[in-house]
Amino acid sequence: MKESFVSIQGLNLKYQHKSVLTDLNWTTHRGENWVLGGISGSGKTSLAKIIAGQLSAIGEVKINFDTNNLLPAEVLFVESWYQFKNLEGVANFYYQQRYTSQQAKDTLTVHAELVSYGKEKHLHLDHVEPILEALNFSSFASSQLIELSSGEHKKLQLVKALWLKPQLLIIDQPYTGLDAASRKNLNILLNEVSEDGVQLILICNDPELPCSVNRFAGIRDGQFIEVNSLTPLSATENHSREIPGFLKESPVYSSGKIVKMVDVNISYGEKQVLKNINWEVKAGEKWLLQGHNGSGKSTLLSLINGDHPQSYANELYLFGNRRGTGESIWDIKQHIGLISPEFHWYFDASSTVWQSIASGFYDTVGLFQQLPYSKSIQVDELVDYFGLTASKNELLSSLPLGKQRLVLLARTIIKNPELLILDEPCQGLDQQQTKHFNQLVDELCSNGMTLIYVGHFESQLPTCIEKRILLEKGEVKVVENILESV
Template sequence: MQESFVTIQDLNLKHQQKSVLTDLNWTTNIGDNWVLGGASGSGKTSLAKIIAGLQSGVGNVKINFATNTQLPAEVLFVESWYQFKNLEGVANFYYQQRYTSQQAKDTLTVHAELVAYGKEKHLHFDKVEPILEALNFSAFASSQLIELSSGEHKKLQLIKALWLKPQLLIIDQPYTGLDAASRKNLNTLFDEVAAEGLQLILISNDAELPDSINHFAEIKDGKLIEVDEFNLASHVQQHAREIPDFLKASPVYSSSAIIKMVDVNISYGEKQVLKGINWEVKAGEKWLLQGHNGSGKSTLLSLVNGDHPQSYANELYLFGNRRGSGESIWDIKQHIGLISPEFHWYFDATSTVWQSIASGFYDTVGLFQQLPYSKSAQVDDLVEYFGLTENKNELLSSLPLGKQRLVLLARTIIKNPELLILDEPCQGLDQQQTQHFNHLVDELCSNGMTLIYVGHFESQLPTCLEKRILLEKGEVKVVESLNTKTRRAELQSEIMRSTS
């Protein structure tokens, strides 16, 4: 008879009077490694937090830690993203602050963060170095926490977890923001620690999983159901809704040239992040922007968004005007709809769903004025389109991560912008939501919208993409056409080969 490790009996949880978990029962045995998948908002993260003792539920949760192992008798829950703090223990940062080097010194470096964590957990620093190398993170030792992108923050969380090696490691969306090579190396690390007795619960709908995973489950109607591996991510396909009428109109372009960069360089002290970038985006083009974590993608986009202070020191043209010719950051942003994981971090979570979407008209992180009727009607149309009607008066922060991201995606397109910048837009979405959103992107782009799309997962890309720019170590490595199905298939093969 197998020895049980985690036993859950009759677990119940309500959120705002709605049942999330209902008489849930689950037993994991010694040697079991699970993937917990399913629809966004089904209760996966709440269940993980209850097991880790970070949230309360009604019911019985028992963990039988092993006594014949050197692994710490701990449950470590790694959230989908990490809320870091400055040197004074405060986390109230603003979005543009990560690009302002003087203010960035308010946070710890990666090395200092690891030293502090090692001291807290009584870990030997030489044990973390192989993990840093495997995830290609050694070069970030001197980087400030606020300078890191979402993928780099995810790596830092994973590095600390794999360094600690608790008896039970639960990770929410382990592959979020990671490039293909990092995902493969991470799975190798998972298999290594599992061989040492660490047990895994991964919350994920991704197909790339470690070999050590031997059980699959999802939550439906508040109960945990073990499923077959091949049915893990199968959901009923959502009927594609017709996009709102106001998004069917072609954007009104102020210039035929959207972006032009001439020998653009960005440095932080002796660290050069972008090197001699030459890139031109014309009205109506649809670009895929790719590169490994740390290749410079976020910095490149910050120049386009008007957020980076070093844009004035470079030859950069946005919407037909040279940067620094008298336009304000708000003049630039009125042309752009933006979503990124970093923007999500810094968004005002005290706004309601309706207010969050409406704020996109004014490029603010909250709604500070009353909308005219015509604009209010557009917000209502998007609320319905994204299936958020029952949530429209709820606080953004009260929603599951997937629905929060849908709200911000709706905010991104509310003004039918000339340029749509979608940086990993499907992070936190389940398969159905991803399919729904990419259908919308394809529809918008068929009406003439210009697109820059950042995505590491080839299965999550819209079909409208026509061109690709690939960054490597801050330089442009490839600029190519994606106009044929053959080339898209070749691209998929190239990415798979780069991980082997």
């Protein structure tokens, strides 16, 4: 009989009087590497936090570490996103701070963070270099933590975890924000640490998994269920709803040209992030923006959304006006609906679901004024469309990550903007939620909305996309019509 490694008996967890886990039992054995999949909000992350000792619950959790194993006898839980702090130990950042120069010495560099982690965990710094190279992260050594994109932060989390090699490694959404090459290399690294004795629990619904994974499971109605693959867990009831009437109206365009960039350059000191960018987006076009992690995508979008101060030093036209000719950042944002992982990080978690969606009318990170009745009705319609009625008065921060993302997606489209900027919009969503959202994007774009969509997963893209721009090391590598290239 195989020796048990993690033994869970009679686990119960309630959150705000709602049962999340109910008399859950689960035993893992040595040599087993698990994937937990299934719908968003089913309790997967809560279960992982309980195993890692980060969340209390009623029941018994026993971990039988191997005392003869040279690997650290600990559980490391890698969260779905990275919570970093400044040099004073505070995490009080704001969204645009990443693009300003004032924070230059406010956070550690990647190298300093790794040195600090290595000292804390008694690790050799030379052992981390192969991991950095495999994930194409070596060039970020001098980057401040606040300068990193969501995908780059994910890489930093993964580098530290693979460097430590604990006896039990739990990773929540391991592939979030990673480009295709990085996902492939991550799987190779996960296979290697598994051979070294690390046991894995991955929380995800992604089909491209390391070959060392040999067990599949999920949580349904608070109970642990083992399955033969992730497919049975991805099927959920499809609540098909008609798109709200106010979103069926075509946007009113202020100009036929949404974006025009002429030889745009962005640098931080000696580091050039964007190089001679020339790009034009016309009203009604649907673009896919792609590139490896660190290629400059987030910086490019920050120029369009009015968040980057260096836009004034470049020839940049937004909605028919040259940047810096008198328009405010709020004038620009009136035309745009935006969602990005970084925006999610900095959003006001003290707002309710309803308030969060309503704030999209005013482009604020919280609702600070009372809505007219007509706008309140539109918020109610979107709450219903996204299946959030039962949660509308709950705090955004109290929802599972997937539902938080749905709330912010609803916020993004509430004003039926001329331009939708969707940067990895389906991070944290289950397969059914992703399908539902992309159907909505297709319908909105059929009514004439302009789209810039960032997505690393080819299988998670809306069908309406017509054109593609590919960045490589800050330069435009490809501009093409997708319909002709397929």
